[in-house]
Amino acid sequence: MNSEHYQEHIDVLNHRAQQILTREGLQGLVIHSGQPHRQFLDDMNYPFKVNPHFKAWVPLLNLPNSWLIINGTDKPTLVFYRPSDFWHKVSDVPTDDWTASVNIKILTKVDKIAELLPANIQQWAYVGEHLDVAEVLGFKHRNPDGVMNYLHFHRVEKTAYELDCLRAANRLAVLGHHAAKEAFFAGASEYGVQQAYLQATGQLENDMPYGNIIALNENAAILHYTDLTYEAPSAHRSLLIDAGAQVRGYAADITRTYAFEHNDFYHLIQDMDTLQCKIIAQMKPGVRYVDLHVQTHQLLAQVLLDHQLASGDVDSLIESGVTRTFFPHGLGHMLGLQVHDVGGFMHDERGTHMAPPPAHPFLRCTRTLAANQVLTVEPGLYIIDSLLADLADTPAKQLINWSRVDAFRPFGGIRIEDNVIIHSDRTENMTRESGLID
Template identity: 55%
Template sequence: MADLAQLYGQHIKQLQQKAEQIIERAGLDGLAIHSGQPHRQFLDDMDYPFKCNPHFKAWAPLINHPHCWLLIEPNCKPKLYFYQPVDFWHKVESLPEAFWVEHFEISFVKNPTEISSYLPYDLENYAYIGEHIDVAGLLGFKHFNPEDVMNYFHYHRVTKSEYEIACLEKANEIAVKGHQAASAAFFLSASEYEINQQYLAAINHTENEVPYTSIIALNEHSAILHYMALERKVPAKLHSFLIDAGANFNGYAADITRTYAHDSGTFEDMIEVMHKQQLELMQGIKAGVSFVDLHLQMHQRIANMLLEFGLSTGQPEDLIELGVTKAFFPHGLGHMLGLQVHDAGGFLHDDKGTFVSSPDDHPFLRCSRTLQANQVITIEPGLYIIDSLLNGLSENAKKAVNWQQVDLLKPFGGIRIEDNIVVTATGHQNLTRKFGLNDG
């Protein structure tokens, strides 16, 4: 991986240039970006786990630091107001001795209420970027997350700097170690809870540090798309294992899914074919390709898989037209990835905020953009046995389903294979498989 310090220097210059551009366009004097502050649990004296404003961590990789502020002004070095209280109840975070610190003019704030003495006296023409509008209003801001500013940043955030791609690559490297540990635990007959513990230990993350709650699903639980229950008991018979789990590096997320069969047979063959279909589809990824077109192509491939493994009968086009493929593959092909797992900007087609939604008959697709170089996306085709969706098919569509084969595969739940991909001018770079997570 290239030297992060050098790449970060280029990254911060690009951010500053973009910020100055939108500040001028919006007629502002500057931007104040708030890391956020903890939320107190209802009727309690404890806070929920803190989650940093993604606009803040785009500049400074301080992902666990509430009450910090950035002040961005034209032709000025970014100012970081670092919260460092006097507190004997909690661990007080020190400013990291890191490569990025030199790029900021840094002041230390001991109390959140003191920030008013550091920010400009007149904030009427500054924009507040953050979630705590009440705090910003009391400080004197008049512009709160202006739509033109947010659209501009979200549109451009989709295109990653070299520093960001290096961070995403590192996040994948970390997550792959967890996936390898988790699959080993599965074949040693661990429970969902035990597998999750092995995953966290391998990536050296706590539950609050992973970018999203891990999906650790055995057997039929693999058909629940966002399954997060973590059974403590091992099923009497192990059939399958689906893991959708990521990792963080400097605030950037990996998002990887793999599926495993416990024993050889039809389901293992289906997993191998899904890997093959995903890899073949990804050969068509490059700048200028429509993400919607890729999604629709995957439905053609799912139709072929349904026929190959006897789950349906008929012609592929008929299975798509009747909605059979959507019953087996109900979610989108993937999404933008970066500072957030489902990164912003997937539906924006210019930096003015032109919104293009997904096709009406594919409402769960999270991206409608034409791909460009240095965008990072997930590609995650799936095939599941979900009773509610299959039972909801029209009578004509039900006639195309081989219900006997559905019943045979129901104990296995489903398959999902997900890689993290950097789009290039002529193709793509797979951030996931380069670290050895190459097959099921």
């Protein structure tokens, strides 16, 4: 990573911290990386997931019991937990280029952290998950709304360093997607496709930013399908793979759908791919993401008509709820330190909420696009029996070509998802520019 971009990133975060600390009358922020969570009635912990506010400042993903002390002016202080432990590997103190931008202190015992925190702790804000720990340490301000809303609103605007990380995550995920595609056409099971993906990315399952969705045939109709089968099906018809990667804590989130043969489902995928590219071409600063979602339904209605899945016209398919039956989720979401990154519903830095339209309750972003935002764009078309059954109890039943729906049911569904950066003068499709075209 570009070390100059990292220092610029720290400068931006420090400036944001200074602004909100002044506004809220606070001395500084103390960001807790988190603590391990013990499994119930066991002596093992769940996989550790670091506080996203912590990894925004330092690229350390597996470092529980550590802290950042930030006053918005000086170098951040990293309190690095390094115990004496013969049971587990102890993390080495980092020496990478980025460490020149922080001060590092060593913490050897969890219960000694108070000795390294500021003396006037009641004038500092705790940012983290473990509010009980914060209370014991004497923090009066624990995840204060004013601070959290401000940080979440501005986290939507990515720095050059963050864009570097997101591009790298996309390049890594694309390697996995190519390997997964090859495994599918070689006849692998869902488990086999998953293993090919992990092998190509060089990341373990717990390193993934979310649980990979590897869905063959009918399973592609289940939006968050993660219950992988170990046996290959008797016939390979389709693969929907929604899988990412992470670099320095920043996520890629990419989906592709493949048909095993060049059949009607293959041509439906091609038209959904074209639809997605048309939507991305409309993205620029000043465009409302809600409007893009509505436009997606208009384009999807035409796809349904072109493939004889429905009859009527575009307006009737939208107004009757037909398009929502085939495409029930939102167009996409903010992307960054978290897969479904924060700030997608925020109108301003004070946290004013912009709800999605009542007709589209699952839309995850209502922001107006601006430069340096990063979003996913993921239109879909699925044969979901429960939703179709609901539609069959309405007058819109007459608009559905049920025999055509039956023909597509064994293929499950389609989703095409890319990760894009909004620039002032263009839109950068990180996924396709990393080499994943179809």
